[in-house]
Amino acid sequence: MSCAKKLVLDLDTGIDDALALAYALGSPEVELVGVVTSYGNVDVDTAVGNTLALLELFGHPEVPVYRGLDRPLVSDGPFSPPAGVRRIHGENGLGGCWPGGRCHAAPRDALDFLVSLVEGEDDVIYVPTGPLTNLAALIERAPASVGALSRVTFMGGALTVPGNVTACAEANVCNDPEAADAVLRSGLPTRMVGLDVTHQVVLARDRTARWRSLGCPAGRFLADMTDHYIGIYERNNPGMGGCALHDPLAVAAALDPSLVGCLPANLRVDLEGVTRGRTVCDPERLRDAEKDCEVALTVDSARFLGEFCDRVERALGS
Known part of the structure; x- marks a missing residue:
């Protein structure tokens, strides 16, 4: 019987989501029990298709995929x-x-899955890497989920650095x-992993060359996909030396919260206004003793990059 913790990813499955999926599949301490899809890098139906194809490529077609909401709350x-x-x-x-392969399974409804998850499981790790639409909808439908979910770690926001969509707003937050x-x-306990730290972890082409040298279809795909991403960074942010993870x-x-x-x-x-989408400390709760978020x-960076490469290669079967 496995003692691995259960993990749910909420992905708008573009390039860095695919890398996150590989990282999760190569992490022995967790079992990926489902992927909820969102929109952002792609529309939600493309996210479903990409996720199903990637899971097949990585040898895990058994992981269920759930279709999330296809638009922001007020759209x-x-x-x-x-x-x-x-x-x-x-x-x-x-x-x-x-990535090859076909999409064999029709996705089920994400909100139904998430409601049943918080009602039936304890200590599930839930990681959204796109807009927080599905999570906000879950809280509205099942308010008790605020108490049932453990701390949710999400990719998004920017507190001490500029945004990447506007001067104030990061893309995932800006999308909804x-x-x-x-x-x-x-009141849900959250951990914000935003541009403050993600721009400090950079993957270079020597790492993708290693994946390509493995000689497997998944390695070649991941290398080609990520080299496209690195090429965009080389044009837009030439000083970074690679792509942000x-x-x-x-x-x-x-x-592993000790990484940050x-x-x-x-x-x-x-x-509202020119700062729409900015994540900022709430002035009405500045003096509250309890803090809901860890920013x-x-x-x-060095420890993360080493673990990232090890786990991706494990997912690739090397």
């Missing part, structure tokens, strides 16, 4: 990624590469500010 229509996002992640979200604000004000770091910090140093804080999200501000 009238489904989300479609803008042209800038399609350039970064490719038209299919995976750098124009395709109302959802992020609802989650951060709900946004989503993998969130998964890593959920499994955190500031306890109560946060809100600005919903990651420092990271052990």
